[in-house]
Amino acid sequence: MQQQAIIAKNLYYTYETGKNKVEALKGVDLSVNNGEIFGFIGPNGAGKTTTIKLLLGILIPEKGELALFGRAPSNTETRRTIGYMPEIADYYRYLTPVELLTMYGNIFGIEKKLLHERINKLLKLVGLGEVSNRLMRTFSKGMMQKVSFAQALINDPDLLILDEPTSGLDPVARKKMREVIQDLKATGKTIFFSSHELSEVELVSDRIAILNKGRLLAVGSAKDLLGGKAEGQSLESYFLNMIGERI
Amino acid sequence: MKAVWAIACSMLKELIRKKDFYVLVIFMLVLLGFLSYQNFFQIEGVSRYIRDFGYSLLMLFSFIIAVTFTARQLPSEIEARTIYPLLAKPLSRHTVILGKFCGGAMVSIIAFTIFYVIFAGFYMAGGEGKSLILLGQGFIFGILFLCMVSALVMFFSNFMTTSANITLTFLIYIAVGGFSDFLGRMVISSKGIITALYGVLYYLLPHLEFFDMRVRITHAWDPLPAWVVLSLVGYTFIYCFALLYFAGCIFKRKRF
Numbered sequence: 001m002q003q004q005a006i007i008a009k010n011l012y013y014t015y016e017t018g019k020n021k022v023e024a025l026k027g028v029d030l031s032v033n034n035g036e037i038f039g040f041i042g043p044n045g046a047g048k049t050t051t052i053k054l055l056l057g058i059l060i061p062e063k064g065e066l067a068l069f070g071r072a073p074s075n076t077e078t079r080r081t082i083g084y085m086p087e088i089a090d091y092y093r094y095l096t097p098v099e100l101l102t103m104y105g106n107i108f109g110i111e112k113k114l115l116h117e118r119i120n121k122l123l124k125l126v127g128l129g130e131v132s133n134r135l136m137r138t139f140s141k142g143m144m145q146k147v148s149f150a151q152a153l154i155n156d157p158d159l160l161i162l163d164e165p166t167s168g169l170d171p172v173a174r175k176k177m178r179e180v181i182q183d184l185k186a187t188g189k190t191i192f193f194s195s196h197e198l199s200e201v202e203l204v205s206d207r208i209a210i211l212n213k214g215r216l217l218a219v220g221s222a223k224d225l226l227g228g229k230a231e232g233q234s235l236e237s238y239f240l241n242m243i244g245e246r247i
Numbered sequence: 248m249k250a251v252w253a254i255a256c257s258m259l260k261e262l263i264r265k266k267d268f269y270v271l272v273i274f275m276l277v278l279l280g281f282l283s284y285q286n287f288f289q290i291e292g293v294s295r296y297i298r299d300f301g302y303s304l305l306m307l308f309s310f311i312i313a314v315t316f317t318a319r320q321l322p323s324e325i326e327a328r329t330i331y332p333l334l335a336k337p338l339s340r341h342t343v344i345l346g347k348f349c350g351g352a353m354v355s356i357i358a359f360t361i362f363y364v365i366f367a368g369f370y371m372a373g374g375e376g377k378s379l380i381l382l383g384q385g386f387i388f389g390i391l392f393l394c395m396v397s398a399l400v401m402f403f404s405n406f407m408t409t410s411a412n413i414t415l416t417f418l419i420y421i422a423v424g425g426f427s428d429f430l431g432r433m434v435i436s437s438k439g440i441i442t443a444l445y446g447v448l449y450y451l452l453p454h455l456e457f458f459d460m461r462v463r464i465t466h467a468w469d470p471l472p473a474w475v476v477l478s479l480v481g482y483t484f485i486y487c488f489a490l491l492y493f494a495g496c497i498f499k500r501k502r503f
Contacts, residue, residue, distance in 0.1 A: 015502075056335045058503055076337040084335035090327040094264040095257060106253035107336045135264070151332060161335075 005069060005159050005190040006032035006055065012063035013050055024050040026214040027064070032192055032207075037185050039205030040194040043243060047214040048194040049087065052163050055192070056084055068159060080108065083157030085148045087164040087194075093137035097128055097147050100136070101154055108155045115154075122150040125180060127173070141168040149177065153184075160184060162193035166200060178204050202235040212243045250338045254346025255353050258316065262354045267315070271308045275362055278304065279369045299465040301366045306389065306461070309359035310420065313393045317351030317400040318412040321498075330503055341495035344401060348491055351397040359389050370464075380470040385460040387476060391483040392458035396420075398487040399453055402494040405501070424456045453486060 008030040015022040024047045032038045042048050053059040054066060057074035071078040091100055098119055105115040123132045126146040131139075136147065145168045152160060165181075166174045174197075181191055181204055195201050201208055202222045210217045218225055226233055262268050282297045324330040333343060363386055371377060396416065403412045430452070433445040457479055462468070 053331075053503070056331070058331065058334050076339065079335060079337040082335065084332055086328055086331045089329050089332060091329055092257060092261070092327075094261045099257070099260060103253045103257045104332070104336065107250045107338055109249050148332070 003034050003069075004031050005034050006030060006038075006192065007067045008051075008054075008064065009066075010064040011051070011054065011061050011066060013047075013054060013059060013061055015050075024214055025054075025061075028211070028214070028216050030209060030216065030219070032190060034190055035185065035188050036206040037181060037191045037204050038193070039201035039208040040192065040211065041196070041198060041201055041208060041239060042194075042211035045213075046211040048211055049163060051211070052084075052161055052192075052194065055161055056082065080155060081158040083152035083155060083160045085152035085160075085162045085165055087167060089144070089148055091136055091144060091147055091151075093139075094135065096133045096135055097123055097150065098132050100147065101151055104151050104154050110155065118154065118156070119150075122153055125153075126150045127176065142170060142173060145169055146173070149180075157189065159190045159192065162191065164195055165193055166195065166197060174200070198234075198236045198239055208235070210239060210242050217242050250336075250342050251346040251349055254343065255350035258320070258347075258350030258354050259357070262312075262316065262358065268312065268358055271312070271358070272361060272365075275301075275304055275308060275365055279365065283369055283372070295465055297369055299461060301369055302385070302461045302464055305359065305362035305366050306392070306459075308362055309355050309389065309393055310396060312358045313351060313355035313396045314400055314413050314416050316354050317347070317397045318404055318416070319409045320347045320351065320401075321404040322409045325503065334503070339495075340499040340501075341492075344491055344495045344498050348397055348401045348487075348494075351401065352394050355393040355397060356390050359393055360386075363389060378467060378470060381460070381464055381467070384470055384476060385464050388458040388460050388479065391479055392455060394483055394487050395453050395455060395458070398490040398494075402490045405494055405497040419453065420455055423452055423454060424459075427452060427454055427456055454482075457482070 008028055011025050011028040011030075012023075013025040015024055028047070028051065030051075040048055040051070050059065054061050055068065055073055057072070057079065060074065066073060068078050069081060073079075095103070101119045101122065102115065105119065110118070120129075120132075123129050126149050128143065128146050128150065131143070136144065139147070145165070149162075149165060152162065162181075166177055169177060178200065181193070185191060193201075193205075205222065207219060207221050208225060209219045222235055226235065226238055279297065279301050282293065282300060321330075324333065334340070338346075367382055370382060399419070400412055400416050403415060407415065427449070430445055430449040434442060434449050437445055463471075
């Protein structure tokens with residue numbers, strides 16, 4: 001039996017906003033296999049980011065079970081095996097990409113020589129090799145996204161959690177990002193990513209989960225999900241039908 | 248500890264790359280230089296005035312740096328959303344608080360050291376009553392003072408905006424200097440439940456005035472006995488530990 005990178009059973013989470021309570025997740029069951037690319041889609045407010053925060057141990061589920069490689073996400077040792085790229089992050093503008101990655105690398109306790117080599121490699125990979133020592137206050141949104149992607153890989157993680165990874169990137173950079181994700185998969189990494197770009201999710205994901213209003217509507221490969229539908233139907237129309245059927 | 252150091256060091260780069268600090272250094276140099284120039288005219292007591300003014304100035308500038316740098320750490324992490332990748336790293340929330348505290352304290356101590364070297368230059372060049380021991384004690388007390396301030400600001404930044412935090416810390420700094428004597432007297436002179444209330448307030452307040460060496464340095468009084476210095480080191484350690492522990496507990500309960 002294949003070992004699973006993520007197992008979530010009956011996850012519930014409620015936000016309190018003043019006197020109001022918002023049920024962000026209502027009994028989500030999820031399992032992500034080791035070494036697969038798992039796309040996580042849903043409209044705004046569906047609960048995608050909440051799920052990611054639970055996976056990272058930043059939030060604790062109100063009810064249900066959650067394990068990453070068989071351990072609790074809040075466990076420090078679990079986090080050593082995870083890389084996380086947030087949807088938006090305005091990284092410290094008074095630092096250079098090298099300094100930022102050094103800081104994160106030191107938090108992981110990576111040995112100095114290895115860290116230096118890895119930083120060079122990652123910055124080249126994301127196309128920031130030439131501006132590696134420039135202060136990030138001069139960076140565009142796309143460049144910040146690339147820095148963000150590089151920092152997610154600094155610890156050579158087994159599981160990569162990406163929240164809208166291609167947001168703010170130009171078409172060339174998007175294509176490059178997709179290629180890198182595929183390459184990472186080829187090295188045995190597990191990739192869990194959320195996106196609004198359905199065509200992109202369809203292109204790279206082994207399996208896709210659709211979340212709406214805190215409930216998981218469907219999980220499967222793009223082929224399986226579209227299999228029972230009319231010929232030529234896209235993931236976008238399937239997705240719209242799915243959330244439309246349940247609204 | 249490596250994680251704490253990594254977080255703290257990034258704050259040091261902020262100090263180096265922002266102009267605020269350089270403006271304060273130049274301002275201090277100009278003011279003390281101007282006052283020293285008056286000394287050529289042999290105005291009586293001007294060296295004492297330079298000590299008084301110079302010491303107050305360096306403490307105020309270091310205090311400003313400690314408060315402003317430390318106060319904006321957590322709110323800016325949340326605003327810039329860098330808190331998420333940081334919390335996703337293998338460190339506890341107490342470590343994040345400790346790292347930010349160490350960064351704030353380290354930045355202000357480095358700035359304070361530079362200010363103090365300038366002050367010490369003017370102090371040694373000045374007139375009567377020079378004491379290296381006193382100067383050394385002033386330096387140690389300055390460091391302890393900045394640790395207390397950074398811990399206090401770190402604690403408040405869990406539930407306050409940057410500006411509210413800065414304002415409250417300034418108010419505490421001013422109030423503690425003015426009211427701690429009064430509170431102390433009330434603890435002795437009052438009775439019953441009132442004594443207990445005054446007592447709680449007195450011991451809860453951060454006694455920042457304990458670290459003020461201005462009068463002693465200005466008037467070249469005798470240095471303090473070693474046990475006083477050691478007691479204040481202990482007081483600072485316990486107070487900072489308690490504040491940071493509670494700050495970490497509050498931070499741990501926060502939902503982002």
